[in-house]
Amino acid sequence: MNYDIVLVSAPLKADDTHLGLCPSLSNLTLGSYLSRQGASVRMFDPSVEMDTAGAAPNPFLKELAERCVEMKSRFLGISCLSPVDGKFGAVLAREVKKLKYELPVIMGGLWATTYAPQILEKLPEVDAVVKGPGELAMEALIKTPDGSIPAWDSAPGLIWRGGTNSEIRHYTVDLARPLDMSLLAKPESYDIMVYMSSRGCPYRCSFCSEPIMFPSYIDEPLDKVTADIKGFNAFNKSYFFWICDPLLGFNPGRVDELCNLLEPTPFHFLLETRVDVMKPAMVEQVARAGCQLIYFGLESGAFRSLVELKKCNDRAQFERYINGAKSLTEACARNGIIPMFGVMNPIPGDRKEDLDECFHFLEELVSISSGINPDLGLFLLPLQCRLDMGSPFQLNWPSLEARGMVRSRDEKNIFGDMFVTRTSSEVGYEEAEAFRDKVRSLWTPSRNAMKVLSQCWPRPYMEVDWE
Known part of the structure; x- marks a missing residue:
C-alpha cells in the first residue's frame, strides 16, 4: 500500500x-x-x-x-x-x-x-x-x-x-480529533499508554520551553477524551496510563471528568502537576479513580531558588507554595498515592545556604509522609538544571554568564543537553553532584513503590551514533 x-x-x-x-x-x-x-x-x-x-x-x-x-x-x-x-x-x-x-x-x-x-x-x-x-x-x-x-x-x-512560512499555528481545540486506534499496529505489545487531556501552560518558568509549543492552557473537548478512553479500553488490556497533562488540576472540572471516565476502567495511572495547582481534595479524587503515583514539579524548597525559577514572586507566594507541597504530601500518604518530587537545585545563583534550605525542606516532606504512612514512602528525583533551547535561562544566558554561571556546552552541539555546571562561586559541578547524592539518600520508597515505578516508567531510547 x-x-x-x-x-x-x-x-x-x-x-x-x-x-x-x-x-x-x-x-x-x-x-x-x-x-x-x-x-x-x-x-x-x-x-x-x-x-x-x-x-x-x-x-x-x-x-x-x-x-x-x-x-x-x-x-x-x-x-x-x-x-x-x-x-x-x-x-x-x-x-x-x-x-x-x-x-x-x-x-x-x-x-x-x-x-x-x-x-x-x-x-x-x-x-x-x-x-x-x-x-x-x-x-x-x-x-x-x-x-x-x-x-x-x-x-x-x-x-x-x-x-520559511513563519506563520506558526498554535494548537486550538478545533484541531482536536479522537485518536485513531487503528494506527497502533500492535497495541497488545504496549505496557503503558501516554495521554493528554489538556495541553499548554500559562506559567513562564525560567527553565521551561513548553510555552513555545503550547503557550496557553487548553482542555481537549470532552467528547474527544471520552472517545479516547473508550478506545483504549476496547483493547481489553490493563495498560498503565501516564497522564502527562502539564497542569492537571488547573481546571478542577477536567479532573472531575477524567476521574469519571477512568474509574470504571481497569487502568491505573500516574499524573503530572504543580504543587500550587493540585489540591488535597483532588488527590483523594484521583486515588479513587486509580491513580498510584503523582509527579510534582517541585524544583526547589528554597525561597531564592524558586524566585530565580519564576515559580514564586514574593514571600507570601513562597509560603503558599511550600505549604501546598506539605499538604499534598500528607494527602498522598493518606490516600496511598506515591508522590514523586522533581528537585532542580542547584540552579543559577544558588549558594550553599540555598541548597541547605532546600534539603531541610525535603527532609520535612519525608518526615510528613513517613509519619502518616510509613509503608508508602516517596521519591525524590534530583535533576540537573537544564538550559533547553528557547527557555528564558537559555535566551538570557549572557546575563547569567556575567553573574558567574558556567554551562556544560553551547548551542552549537545540537545533539547534546545543556546544563548549568556552576551556579555561584560556592557551587560548582562537584558540589552539585554532592547535593544530588544527599537528595537521593532521602529516598524512602517501599518495595511496592518500586514495583509501581517499574510498571509506569517507559524504557529509555536506544542511543545511536551520529558520526
Whole structure:
C-alpha cells in the first residue's frame, strides 16, 4: 500500500531494564488528525514492529530505513522531542536518503522546533522542519497533488531550505480529533499508554520551553477524551496510563471528568502537576479513580531558588507554595498515592545556604509522609538544571554568564543537553553532584513503590551514533 505519510518514532531499548513500552503520543495525535482529514497514514513504531533485542543501534537504523522506504510514502515524518530522538532522526534521515533521495524527510516536535535553523544547516538529509504543532503544516503538504513538488510555502510553521512560512499555528481545540486506534499496529505489545487531556501552560518558568509549543492552557473537548478512553479500553488490556497533562488540576472540572471516565476502567495511572495547582481534595479524587503515583514539579524548597525559577514572586507566594507541597504530601500518604518530587537545585545563583534550605525542606516532606504512612514512602528525583533551547535561562544566558554561571556546552552541539555546571562561586559541578547524592539518600520508597515505578516508567531510547 502507498501512504501519504509514514510517521516514525525513536525505538526504545530492548527489555533489559524491566521498564515498559509505550507508543509515541505525538505521532498518534498527528496521525489521527491527518487520517480523519482523509490522508492515508502509517504510524511505524520500531520498538514493537522490529526486533530490538541485542540490536546494534546504527545497523538497526539501516534496516529501519529500508522498512521506511518499502512502505512507499510521499513524506516521512520523524518525531523529535529531545536531543536523543533528534539524533535518531538525523541518522535515520541519512540512511533513508541513501536509499531514496527524493523522499521528503520532515522533522517535528519540541527539539526540532527550537533547533530548526541549525537542523537545516547541519543536516542536509532533512528537507524541512515544522515549528510548533504539525497538524496544519502536514495537512497542507499532503494536499499537494501526488507527483507534484510539495507546496512548502502553503504549510504554516514550515521551515525549509530556501524559505520559511513563519506563520506558526498554535494548537486550538478545533484541531482536536479522537485518536485513531487503528494506527497502533500492535497495541497488545504496549505496557503503558501516554495521554493528554489538556495541553499548554500559562506559567513562564525560567527553565521551561513548553510555552513555545503550547503557550496557553487548553482542555481537549470532552467528547474527544471520552472517545479516547473508550478506545483504549476496547483493547481489553490493563495498560498503565501516564497522564502527562502539564497542569492537571488547573481546571478542577477536567479532573472531575477524567476521574469519571477512568474509574470504571481497569487502568491505573500516574499524573503530572504543580504543587500550587493540585489540591488535597483532588488527590483523594484521583486515588479513587486509580491513580498510584503523582509527579510534582517541585524544583526547589528554597525561597531564592524558586524566585530565580519564576515559580514564586514574593514571600507570601513562597509560603503558599511550600505549604501546598506539605499538604499534598500528607494527602498522598493518606490516600496511598506515591508522590514523586522533581528537585532542580542547584540552579543559577544558588549558594550553599540555598541548597541547605532546600534539603531541610525535603527532609520535612519525608518526615510528613513517613509519619502518616510509613509503608508508602516517596521519591525524590534530583535533576540537573537544564538550559533547553528557547527557555528564558537559555535566551538570557549572557546575563547569567556575567553573574558567574558556567554551562556544560553551547548551542552549537545540537545533539547534546545543556546544563548549568556552576551556579555561584560556592557551587560548582562537584558540589552539585554532592547535593544530588544527599537528595537521593532521602529516598524512602517501599518495595511496592518500586514495583509501581517499574510498571509506569517507559524504557529509555536506544542511543545511536551520529558520526
